[in-house]
Amino acid sequence: VQLQASGGGLVQAGGSLRLSCAASGRTFRSYAVGWFRQAPGKEREFVTGISWSGDITSYANSVKGRFTISRDNAKNTVYLQMNSLRPEDTAVYYCAADSQNKRRPSDYRSYDYWGQGTLVTVSS
Numbered sequence: 001v002q003l004q005a006s007g008g009g010l011v012q013a014g015g016s017l018r019l020s021c022a023a024s025g026r027t028f029r030s031y032a033v034g035w036f037r038q039a040p041g042k043e044r045e046f047v048t049g050i051s052w053s054g055d056i057t058s059y060a061n062s063v064k065g066r067f068t069i070s071r072d073n074a075k076n077t078v079y080l081q082m083n084s085l086r087p088e089d090t091a092v093y094y095c096a097a098d099s100q101n102k103r104r105p106s107d108y109r110s111y112d113y114w115g116q117g118t119l120v121t122v123s124s
Contacts, residue, residue, distance in 0.1 A: 001025045001113045005095045008118030011085055015122070019080040021095030021115055029073035031113075032098040034105050035080050037091035037120075047093070049105025050078060058105050063089075085122045092117040 007019040021033065034049035048059045048069040057069050066085075071078040078095060096111035104110045 001028055001031070001097055001099070003095050003097060003113055003115035005093060005115035005118040007080075008093060008120045010121045010123065013086055013122055013124050015085050016081070016083045017085065017120060019082065019093055019095075019118060019120075021078040021080075023076045023078075023097065026076070027099070028076050028097060030099075030101075032101045032103075032105065032110075033069075033071065033078045034096050034098065034108075034111060035069065035078075035093060036096060036108060037089075037093045038117075039088075039091040042091075044094075044108060046106035046108070048080065052101055060106070082120070085120075087122045087124045090120060090122050092119050 002024045004022045035047040038044040050057050050069045054071045068081040094117045095115045097113040098110045099112045102110040
């Protein structure tokens with residue numbers, strides 16, 4: 001499985017972006033998916049995760065109520081809608097896939113496949 005994250009860019013505080021994580025391989029639709037981010041000089045942190053069926057989602061407290069994860073298995077794509085962006089959301093965002101559905105979405109060790117990352121910059 002190969003993951004391609006896209007949709008990053010420069011946005012003003014309060015603005016919105018939608019990230020996409022497109023995957024090759026039909027098995028992707030049976031994998032849980034997570035988004036992580038890493039800001040300069042900081043450790044990678046969990047943002048959000050979604051089950052293979054899309055019916056279970058989880059969010060970091062810092063993004064709850066502002067970000068929404070969703071997936072379209074027919075298109076092999078997972079989306080991250082980011083609203084009310086803040087300067088502290090600035091980071092490289094990575095999507096990742098968990099082929100075994102370990103049900104530990106916030107643990108980066110759960111994920112077998114990682115995308116290359118897309119940079120989100122929020123200006124104040």
